[in-house]
Amino acid sequence: MGPITRRIGTLQGPRGWAVFFALIAIALLVPLLNLMVPAGSLFYVPDYVVPLLGKYLCFALLALSLDLVWGFAGVLSLGHGAFFALGGYAMGMHLMREIGDRGVYGNPLLPDFMVFLDWDHLPWYWYGFDQFWFASLMVFLVPGVLAFVFGWFAFRSRITGVYLSIISQAMTYALMLAFFRNEMGFGGNNGLTDFKDVLGFDLSTPGTRAGLYVLTVLALGLAFLICRFVVKSKLGRVATAIRDAESRVRFLGYRTDRFKLFLWTLSAMLAGMAGALYVPQVGIINPGEFSPANSIEVAVWVAVGGRGTLFGAIIGAFTVNGAKSFFTGWAPEYWLYFLGALFIIVTLFLPGGLVQLASRVRDGFTGGRNRGLRAARRSARATEGETSHAT
Amino acid sequence: MKLLKRAAAVLAVAGLMGASGEAARAADEGPIKIGVLHSLSGTMAISETTLKDAILMMVDQLNASGGLLGREVEAVVVDPASDWPLFAEKARELIEGEKVAAVFGCWTSVSRKSVLPVFEELNGLLFYPVQYEGEESSKNVFYTGAAPNQQAIPAVEYLMSAEGGSAERFVLLGTDYVYPRTTNKILRAFLHSKGVSDDDIMENYTPFGHSDWQTIVADVKAFASAGKKTAVVSTINGDANVPFYKELANQGISATEIPVVAFSVGEEELAGIDTSNLVGHLASWNYFMSVDNDLNYAFIDKWWEYTGDKNRVTNDPMEAHYIGFNMWVQAVRQAGTTDVDAVRQAMYGQTVRSLSGYDVQMHTNHHLSKPVMIGEIQPDGQFEIVWQTESPIVAQAWSPFIPESAKLTADWSYPWVCGNCTEPRYADWFTN
């Protein structure tokens, strides 16, 4: 075993790996049950469940990316939706170009909305997106560069805490307004929609959707391992120290801004990937994804799951979105009460999120020390860290 | 990590159970389900909740009078929360999970665009009740609102007539999204054809929910001081209208000087404004609550009874749902089934006496022929109809004023069988 594989092996204990692969296996079972099992069987998964779970997986990936910066470097971004949406737009632009002359106006070069608004040529920033490799590159590059530039200025100026949260919110708000403008050439309020296929696969067939779903599962698994790798490394430990006492770390001679900038940019790229996987599965990307409320919601998912634990973010994304899907159908007039109450209860009684709840329940049975408790303690420490900063 | 697994297992099992329960229920027994896909929370709740109530009321009535095909009709209400991707998710859930026979829903164009692929993929049926920009004709959507030629063009023609004040200069104000952009594009082409030059047209777009109208109202006043009768054509959306009209009234712009004709302002929007200073400003719709006929009065009475509030108003999109719902009921009765393909065939040529007092008909381009009415705002928040078409006008799904779209035909009957084609597609149905 080489040094790298050995390090990967130590990312989590043998039990951790077992659970990790078991979860991936369960997740991969879903499209199999959908495609192979006949409808009407007890184990049949209806078609609509696959894209729904696929959507949750994308949100989980987004939550994971936020947890990386918030849970481990103490940078609460209220603008992560912007990176997600930018990744989504990059993919959406590719899907628009793939439509080719099958749009309603049959223009081989221009997407429908441009024909419709009298554009006579393709804007320069749409060039290259007809190539899948280029679009895939942009999925990471656009959010990455924006995050790098934003972070480079912000962390160098030592903008921290609430100030950073608010200006990241301003960033996504500004982008939302900009993308709303039809002159921008991104389809305005309607955004990009009407996609036909990706890499030659018809987007409306269950097979393609299952493929996208599998891809998302693997992407989430990979992203989880990457994040795990990063936070376990020395760099990650310095970041955690920055979260708990930035000034002290700086006085010890670390360039704290560079550590934060690395995590921040990585996180933005992961968010971009989440957006790129999201778009073909839901079939639309529009400026609503930039809205500040969406980004706040991402923070809520992480908090509900338990921040600073990585898998807490995933649990949170699944719980909140699952609850939202369920309540909006089951109690359309009252679901906001449930959701609002959930946020308040979690913040008040479960500062460590659902992960903490899990460990509490387990303590009741076994009383032993375990991963969940350690996670809870970690987040409790994080809380203390914040306290020492607060007035 | 074990816990995580357990949680995941529970989730998966729950998902499977729910799913299999759904699958076991056949679509042919029990009540006929219809979906109601209107936002009950978020920004669009202001407009859409009323439509949900209207559908529920009509379902109640239908059940009270014996139901449909001997079965009860059940409305499945979901809340897509003004979140566009959620619209698509909920649409999928309604059609696949709940097996609804038809869906009544959506307000904004973007929500319709978001659910469109879902309806086309699963062969669902959507009744879309709002006036919109046209440029669309899907096999799976019936558009019961107005197309631009049923609202915008007659209104501008009226403004240019002696009766409407002989306007020669136009300000096109809109919220920056596809409906105002398209409508204004069509109007500009139309005004050119009437000899109005570009110097006499001012176009301005504002963000959603724009609340500070000082600059724009001042700009309109300045634009109007060029010695020609000026009129404003407003495609300002929903929320932004209240501050706009308040500013207009307080800056003292009266309708006799600069009339404002709006395409998105109805009784519901005016309910939020004191209209005593807005008398004479106009709106163009296919229905007004003040329409004087017994059918309309009976509907209003039922509406008041259903909501228990005599201050509730009715409006054009509600009337569109009234037409859509009754047409669907007629078509289902005629087809003897709720099967989507059969109902769609039965829908073509279906006629309903609408609340506006006219017989409106569904055409094979999936749009209605509707009358056009122009109303002036009254102090009580109602409109007085000052002009209306003699007979219903047939909707143009594709505007002849947009060169690319003028080439296209929407006709889902023989021999076209297509929503956007330059030549008939009937033959293709055999080769494919």
Place this chain on the structure above:
Amino acid sequence: MLRLRTLIALLIVALVGLAPLAATAADGDEEVFQAALKGITASSFEEQLAAIDTLAGLGDPRAVTLLRALGGGMLQVRKSDGALVVAERDGRDYILSDPFTGEAMGTVSRRDVDKITVNNALRGAITAALSRLALFDPDVAKRREAVAAALKYPSPEMATALNKALEAEEDADLRRGMERALAAARISSPDKAERLAAIETFAGSSDPDIRSLLMPLQDEATESDPEVRTAAAEAIKRIDNRLALFRLVGNLYQGISLGSVLLLAAIGLAITFGVMGVINMAHGEMIMLGAYTTFVVQEVFVAALPPAYLNYYLIVALPVAFLVTALVGAALERGVIRFLYGRPLETLLATWGVSLILQQVVRSIFGATNRRVANPDWMTGGFELVGGIVLTYNRLIIIVFAFAVLIALAALLRYSFFGLQMRAVTQSRGMASAMGIVTGRIDAMTFALGSGIAGAAGVALSQIGNVSPNLGQTYIVDSFLVVVFGGVGSLWGTLVGAMSLGIVNKFLEPYSGAMLGKVLVLVFIILFIQKRPRGLFALRGRAAEM
């Protein structure tokens, strides 16, 4: 309803006063009069217009009452005998009365009468006709209104009427107005000298209406004489130069107005967020609750008090809204936020939940649709400052109100004992507690104060915008930006922040459009924070670390 009654009362008074005069009208005139009455009910729009002009020219006092009723949209035709009646709506029936005598004629169903539809064009003609008649009104105020209208509806008939009125007019101010109106009417005169004289009269004007009148004179299509065209072009150029200058003043005023709205929205947040460090996402909902309280107070006034008091409902709504939202704020603080001190980012999540719940509560109680909150009379309309810049009363009052709230708050913090305690608790909780201050109570009161101010802001903001469950969401992002831009914890920072953002926005808007203008302002804030990470007015020392 109020207007309707006044109108009817007016009618009756006018009729009683003028009835003897009517009797003396010559028989020939009577024929014309009756013919005009028929013309009013004609189906053709042109005939109706002609009838209105005839009526106005007769000088018959009955014409005034008739035209007023027509302009108010109350004139109907009784189907049974074709008689003209004034009809007042009562549910779906109409209460009829005679248009000339005011005598009651019973109640009929809507089927028995036909409304004479009045559209904008007819309404304009009626206004012009009535103002022509009102030029001779004994009441000075009426004459002034008439002169203003005469300027807007110039015509040869108007010129004749004005000439006649000038002979009798004694008020110097009114005479000047009439001369201007006369000149306006003369612009369309066939005589070149008259037109030139009219241009001369208006060269010094700065009124966009006048500019509008002069425009046809510089256009080749409508003016044949080159001399007149040059003179007109010259005059318009001078007017335009002045108007451009006034526009700047207008922009400044609009900026201050927008700034005051931002200030009002943000000022409560400057307390809850700025002073207490709570990232209060429910702040917007406090504003919304204030607006809905205003609505409730208004409804109570409508239901319980005579209409005359309705004008003062805002004065009652203000303290009520303050109290209601302060109580909600105190409950919120005691119930949720006090467990979260020192964890500012978590207050964000909890208050986000609270904001969702509050929105849904309001939606459940009041419905999702907009609610009508009327401007009282003293906040309706505006006055023209100069050059077409209208200062609207509602915005003016909001500017004054925003400053008053800011000053009162600053004074409270600076001079009151509560303010002293509050500052002590924020600066050093432990020390304050040791000195005997009950910090928990002070926290609750501070949060209640911030929320109460947000509620009071809601009262003001209900006067310019929507009252809907989404109201709060529209202000929340802007409020946070203002507070952060100005500097957390600094009231003056909030003031300067709000005002500069408002003014910058309004100066950008004419060039960039509303949408791009806002984007530019946001980018500007992001860049500015890089330069000054703690905002405009940063607190120094330990308190700045948060």
